[in-house]
Amino acid sequence: KEVETQQKLANVVILATGGTIAGAGASAANSATYQAAKVGIEQLIAGVPELSQLANVRGEQVMQIASESITNDNLLQLGRRVAELADSNDVDGIVITHGTDTLEETAYFLNLVEKTDKPIIVVGSMRPGTAMSADGMLNLYNAVAVASSKDARGKGVLVTMNDEIQSGRDVSKMINIKTEAFKSAWGPLGMVVEGKSYWFRLPAKRHTMDSEFDIKTIKSLPDVEIAYSYGNVSDTAYKALAQSGAKAIIHAGTGNGSVSSRVVPSLQALRKDGVHIIRSSHVNAGGFVLRNAEQPDDKYDWVVAHDLNPQKARILAMVALTKTNDSKELQRMFWEY
Numbered sequence: 001k002e003v004e005t006q007q008k009l010a011n012v013v014i015l016a017t018g019g020t021i022a023g024a025g026a027s028a029a030n031s032a033t034y035q036a037a038k039v040g041i042e043q044l045i046a047g048v049p050e051l052s053q054l055a056n057v058r059g060e061q062v063m064q065i066a067s068e069s070i071t072n073d074n075l076l077q078l079g080r081r082v083a084e085l086a087d088s089n090d091v092d093g094i095v096i097t098h099g100t101d102t103l104e105e106t107a108y109f110l111n112l113v114e115k116t117d118k119p120i121i122v123v124g125s126m127r128p129g130t131a132m133s134a135d136g137m138l139n140l141y142n143a144v145a146v147a148s149s150k151d152a153r154g155k156g157v158l159v160t161m162n163d164e165i166q167s168g169r170d171v172s173k174m175i176n177i178k179t180e181a182f183k184s185a186w187g188p189l190g191m192v193v194e195g196k197s198y199w200f201r202l203p204a205k206r207h208t209m210d211s212e213f214d215i216k217t218i219k220s221l222p223d224v225e226i227a228y229s230y231g232n233v234s235d236t237a238y239k240a241l242a243q244s245g246a247k248a249i250i251h252a253g254t255g256n257g258s259v260s261s262r263v264v265p266s267l268q269a270l271r272k273d274g275v276h277i278i279r280s281s282h283v284n285a286g287g288f289v290l291r292n293a294e295q296p297d298d299k300y301d302w303v304v305a306h307d308l309n310p311q312k313a314r315i316l317a318m319v320a321l322t323k324t325n326d327s328k329e330l331q332r333m334f335w336e337y
């Protein structure tokens with residue numbers, strides 16, 4: 001009987017990378033003061049025995065770090081391991097436990113470069129497992145539930161936080177002290193309740209199977225940096241980033257990616273020197289930057305990030321630059337992904 005159930009259940013691999021979901025605090029009252037990346041994957045799985053009712057689950061510790069320290073090499077390493085597992089016939093779905101600070105970056109990266117329609121779910125928690133009312137157990141349970149469901153196939157990389165199923169492309173960490181931290185300007189794709197997924201919408205942008213990018217052909221990621229803007233910002237940071245070798249600079253702009261007149265001449269000069277200027281916005285609920293609105297992008301040969309926030313724009317720019325150095329191609333990719 002047991003063998004029969006095991007055969008019916010999906011095979012899900014959990015790749016652990018660290019973060020608060022693997023965090024530990026000194027006492028149960030410590031919901032915000034703790035050390036991330038302390039607990040190993042076997043202990044995380046053992047902490048949620050109900051996972052075995054959802055899937056045949058096995059874990060792998062890929063790294064053990066707080067997500068703010070994830071390097072480009074870490075991203076590539078994780079991406080390659082996900083691709084290997086996705087290619088394997090005995091894997092039906094993949095879950096990645098991850099710190100929440102850069103979870104949206106990793107989810108978007110995988111969404112661009114993994115050539116599979118198998119579910120890939122990235123999940124974290126806002127409180128360590130040692131805290132009262134910790135959210136990691138349920139988030140992980142939901143991640144495995146979605147990863148083992150056939151309905152989740154072909155929907156791109158997903159994020160399950162706070163009972164919501166979010167698109168890895170759209171979702172962003174909006175607040176750092178609530179369990180209701182992850183939001184998308186365009187709404188969640190669905191909900192996961194008691195292990196069952198309920199879907200409401202589909203991603204419209206290119207991803208995974210339909211993407212022109214493939215982790216298997218990416219050897220390294222180029223240097224793309226972000227410069228934060230505010231009223232009358234100086235050009236010091238932009239110039240320094242270019243000098244240190246940035247191939248593209250994401251302008252984390254005000255409003256609709258507006259650029260202070262003090263900085264415009266420097267950005268024009270940097271573009272002439274070959275550095276791509278990509279206008280994004282740091283407005284809190286999600287930017288919406290359009291070409292030639294606010295700045296003459298055609299004239300300056302700049303690119304707009306549209307609704308991608310600066311950190312997601314950086315991910316797409318790095319991946320895109322592995323294929324092209326042409327600004328028109330970059331702009332096409334920024335519309336399509």
Ligand SMILES: NC(=O)C[C@H](N)C(=O)O
Pocket residue numbers: 018019020021036065066067068098099100101102124125126127
């Ligand atoms: N809630 C978290 O996971 C935050 C932690 N600093 C991390 O990103 O690893």
